[in-house]
Each structure stands twice: as C-alpha cells, then as structure tokens.
Amino acid sequence: MRAALKYPVMPQTGSWRESPKRWHPHHDDSAKTRFHARVARLEGSLTAPYCSQLACRWSREVIILRYDSGMSDRKSRLTITVDPDLSSYAERLVESGHAASVSAAFNEAMAEKAYRDRRRRSQWKAKGDQADPSRVARMMAHVDQQLAGE
C-alpha cells in the first residue's frame, strides 16, 4: 500500500504554502511552482514515506536542517554550518528541481562521500592483504634500527 505523502511544512507555522514569507527571497513564484510540481510527481511515484515533513531555515552562511520527528526513524536532526557558496549551490539545486530539498542535497553529497570512502578503504584492504607480512616486518624492523641509531 502506498504511503500518504506529507508536504514539507515549517515546524511550527504550517505549510510553506501557507507561509509565503518563510520562503527565501531567491525562491520566486516560479521556483515555488516547480517545487509543487515536483511534489506532485513524487506523490505519484513514491511507495515509501521518503518525503515526509521537512523544512529548512535559511541564512547566508548557516543552514539549519530540521527534520520532523514524525518522519522516517532513520533520519536525524542535524545543524550544520557550510560555506556560503555551497549553501547557494544547494539552494540552486532545489530551485532548479535537481534536489528535493537542501537537506536532500547535502544528504546525497554525504552518501556519495561515504561510498567513495568505503571504496578507498576496500582498495587499501585489498592491497594490504596482498602484502608479504614477513617482508613488511623486516622493513619495519629495519626502520626501527635506523631510528635507534644502530
């Protein structure tokens, strides 16, 4: 059964639709229209409660990501400080419809970094597994001897 999609809302004041003043100045009407069109598309495609209550409060240098406690148990609330150019870029992604929200943009970036780091650790482990332990031990002992001035 498809879960009902909740619209992004501000935590205390109701939905963004009802609180237009909460929109960032860069969020013009066309951006809002694109956003709601995107929500409508998601509504037709989501089969899991991925897009529950979410809101972001915006400043030039600080993004405060707020996640409603009623959304997925796997999400957590996090306050982060980012560079102004990155926050502007995240906002542009949302406005152009390339990200569902600023939170989603940063979530995706972190997921990508986590994937990259896992891949790198895996490569290091694979290479380390190919090492000759006795040769490595001899090299370490040789280094230790030089450190000790022998």
Added chain:
Amino acid sequence: MSEATAPPFVLDTSVVTAVARGDPDIIGLLQGYDARGQLLVIPALAIAGASLDARSEEADDLLGGLELLENVTIAPLRGTEQAARLADIIAKTGLDPWDAHAAAIADVAIYPILTLDASKWRQPSADLDEPLHIIEISDPDEHGPEELWCASAKAHSTYSQ
C-alpha cells in the same frame, strides 16, 4: 625503538608514489604503522607529485585512502611564510617542490623523513643548515639499489667481454 617515543614520520614522494602505484608491501607497511599508532605526516605536495606520476582513478583512490588512516596528517602548504620557506629549501637544495615540502616540514618540526631512496637525500640534507634525519624503507634481506646497480654493471661488463 619504543612505539611511545617514535617521532612522527614525514613521508617523501617516493613512498607516496609507491602507494599510488599500489605497492602492496608499502601499503601493508603504512597500515602496520597506523595500527600501532605511529603518526605519519604526508606533505600535500608529495601527494601532488605522486598523483602526477600515476595518472589513474585507482591511483587517486589509493592516495585518497591515505587520509582515511587514523594516524595520518596531511600537511598543507599554508600562507606566504610557508611558501617562502619552501622556496628557500628549493633554492638551497635543488629538490623538486614535492620533496622540498617534505624537507621543509621535517626541517621545522625535526621529524625524520621516510624514503625508499636515502641516496637522493644525502646532498640536499648536507645543503641545509641542520642535516635531515633520513630513514630508508628497505628489506635488509634484499639487495639495495646500489648493490643492484653494481651487480648489473658487473654483469654488463662480463657480457661485453
């Protein structure tokens, strides 16, 4: 040498290049040091030099994996003072910028430099006001580079006759 008293090692470009080329024993060695809590300092320019040597996605991943080790610090080149100090080292020693960064860090912090080729450091070390402490990574059970060169020259001489 006691693990607790071992100073941090500065890796030179030869060691970082070996990592970029995927040398299993060097990677195993660095993993061993990391596991025993040995601090390793990797000059950012040494990484640049190694990346220039091995242009591949795998090499970049292996280099990127360095900063995922617990006890590794990537030393940046920061500010005009460090830049001027680097230029000073290059002028005095003739080292390339990649290894000059290692020398600059080792010279200021008084840390030993870990290298695969101690011979290349002899003259640069002598050119500085205070000599550098150079430690070579090698397997004592194998021939060193100079011994190999002598053996090769001898074989070539024999063949020529």
